[in-house]
Amino acid sequence: MTDKRKRKTRLYQRNQVIHFLNSENPRREGSNRYKIFAAIQEGMTVDEFLNAVSEFKGGTKDLEILVKTGHIEVT
Numbered sequence: 001m002t003d004k005r006k007r008k009t010r011l012y013q014r015n016q017v018i019h020f021l022n023s024e025n026p027r028r029e030g031s032n033r034y035k036i037f038a039a040i041q042e043g044m045t046v047d048e049f050l051n052a053v054s055e056f057k058g059g060t061k062d063l064e065i066l067v068k069t070g071h072i073e074v075t
Helices: 032-038 046-056 060-068
Strands: 018-020 072-074
Touching: 032 046, 032 060, 046 060, 060 072
Parallel strands: none
Antiparallel strands: 018 072
């Protein structure tokens, strides 16, 4: 996304860092959510995540779901 199109996230700050609690992909292989989880890298920021998953139409809701299910944490 270009700087003009970046929207503020409500749940997370863009500079917060993502950490794996369980690195095994919990989603069904071939699904859109599988691709979104596969795009996550240890230590990436929320901003980097949003840029990486924009082609899969992923967003902060995907982060929220993964945090709630205990697969990642955002600090």
